[in-house]
Amino acid sequence: MRRMNPSHISFVLVLTYLFLPVAATLIYSLATEWNKTVLPEGLTLKWFAELFRDFPFLQALGRSFLLSGLTTVAALIVMVPAIFVIVVYAPRLERWVQTLVMMTYAVPGVIMAVGLLRTYSGTGIPMILVTAGAYVVGLLPFIYQGTRNSLRTIHAASLMEAAELLGASRGRAFVKIIVPNIMPGILVAGLLSFSILFGEFVLVNMLVGGRFETLQIYLYAKLSKSGHIASAITVTYFLFMAIISGLAVKFSRGNKATRKEAAS
């Protein structure tokens, strides 16, 4: 056994710190009663059963899925072709995209909300659409990063030239050659985007609030009501995140595997 040095100790502490709140919430969501004793008095699934019979919860879950899913798809459709065109045909514009990426970082939800409320409240445009629009722009850093890296790995510019020399139009070459090849990278970027939106609270709460109750807003409303139910919601949320990360890892692995095959 090697000597423990500061980096090992710190590593164990960090992992414990990251793990403890998750574990506490998980146990609490499974505990019958846990108010006075060190360990819960008994284990039960009744909170989850109660939660999944709760119609407003299912509705909130559905709304979160719908909002995050549709927005992610829209963002991919809008941004992937644009990033492709800029990276391959107008690399000078990439500096501007990078500036925009930095802007989205400099304008976190709470600042964005101020501008969006000023611009769109009272115009008759449904605020949920405004929220979705802001989400699309907010996903730029992740989609830009993922798409650009994928385009670089497949040497998109040469592929396009080859396809055009063989007689394909640009549009056709993009759909038939580029998109299938960058698909794994796009899927990973999409899953990452989805999980970010799924956890978003600030914008949707300030712009729409109770009129479109997402999972996050529903959880916020339940915080002061029942600890066990809120725990069950948190655990459910965490499980969804775990599944999505698992899928992302699987896709990025598959991506590597196909690359290896191509190399051999």
Next chain:
Amino acid sequence: MKKGNALLLLAVIPFGTFVVLFLLVPVISMIWGSFQTDGGGAFTIAQYKEVLSNPYYFQAFQNSVLISFLSSAIGIIAAVFAAYAITRTPKHVRERLLVITNLTSNFAGIPLAFAFIVLLGNSGVFTLLCKQLGIDLGSFQLYSWTGLTLIYVYFQLPLAVMLLYPIYYGIQEQWKEAAELLGATSTIFWLRIGLPVLLPGIAGTFSILFANAMGAYASAYALTGSTYNLVPIRIGALVSGDIFARPELGSALAVLLGMTLVAALLLNEWLTRKIRRNLS
């Protein structure tokens, strides 16, 4: 050829429209609004004057800077060691650790604040455990600044590890070997070569963490609503619809906060460029 170019334009226009409608116009409108009198109508710098002279808002900035600085510092120090430990683990372990770290980085905002309530709240699991074992937690309170700092540290840690971890790959194994052959101990290597090389990366990561904490809203909001006097909480209160709404003042606060973030991000970019140049 003409047709091809039209296609290119067609691909960029929707993207540009989204950026203009949901980023540029709102930001400009916010900046414009920050120079307006309450309710709009006339140009003024009174909103900025008020932010800078009112001790309440000044304190909000002070609190925000303090908690952001503290949580970033704790996060980065822990992550410097933890990320190094991760680079030393075998490849399959390393990949798993990174997935877990990435997963916990999604655990933020409302769910995170709630998990801390379960753990450390007034009847939290850990609090009860300490009571049972007779350990005195002193005056510790989750709903205090200390408590909030703990939550901030939690969401800074995974981000710090994910950002720092690749920087360690800039340290070539052969530098260590060369230093060893020239008579340097491991400590001397890290002090003279390793840390100085990592420093721009560490500082860059720190500025990202700082910006991340400065803009954080949900955790503090989930814990006590608008009790904490932090800039994002003040902005939220001034803008969203209760009776005390003063959107122009909120805009001024938001512009100042945005400028802080831009400064932090520019610092990061400058430092990153420095690393790239050093390692070329």
Next chain:
Amino acid sequence: MSYVQINHLSKKFGQQTVLQQLDLTLEKGQLITLLGPSGCGKSTLLRIISGLSAPDSGTIRIDGKDITTTRPKDREIGMVFQSYALFPNLTVAENISFGLEMKKMPMAQIRRSVQETIELVGLQGKEKAFPHELSGGQQQRVALARSLVTRPKVLLLDEPLSALDAQIRKTLQKQLRSIQRELSMTTVLVTHDQEEAMAVSDRICIMDAGRIVQQGTPHEIYTRPRCEFVARFIGSYNVLTAEELLRLAPEFSCSSAKLYAIRPETLRDQEMEDGIAVTGTVDNVTMLGNITRYEISAVGVRLFADYLHHSWEPQDIGRKKTIYLDPKDVIPLDDASA
């Protein structure tokens, strides 16, 4: 007794044997080259001498002292890495003085030694530059200066020139050799470039699969390859079986060897005393700079023949050509390594 003595060195990585029972000696002031294809174990040998890797068994003695288990920093060994491993945050002068500072040498003396070494490698005026501001050749010279300045007992060079382009490589080879002679620095050079090995070495050790298969002066190695591996690796030798050789030249009296090597430039196109005439068809003619290489097939045997200053006539291809083989130039090979 030799200055450096390596006895029965073995090293395995998992299942793979990298060095097997390797012996090597080195005289003081000599430059010896370890030459071999990648994966032959030459870099591993270098790392074991430096102490950065430990051998499974065997001993290393330098200047009569057993250093097999000595820590790297106490071995007094200098090493130049393939990637140079310059410290990016230190200037040229700081990189060079690093080793002296670790020895806690007085400042004034450090400054003097650093200045001398900078002049020795010709980097005057670059003292305050950072590594990323230098060209590849200059970086290489800083790396050399950094490992020379401490006056190590043995200098190890791990493919020090492989990252540079051909022109600079040639110049630096000469410079490296003259500095090594000037300081009479005992040096081990690892390379996979046989021209480089020929140009700079006192002695060359050819390595294959963790063993030294032949060692000698560059001249010995080039003119008397002992086995097929060396013959093929060191030059573009024609390697023939006894049976092929007899088919080609029935009057040749074979020894017991099964394989024979013939250097392409010893095949003349003019008649000579004792020369055995071989007639075949020219399959191909290639220009190799100042040499023209003919590819000739005769009685089912393919031969390469090199001629200096020969104007290449494309119409030669497909024609009959007679070349002459001097039996003295046919080198019998051991078949042990095959």
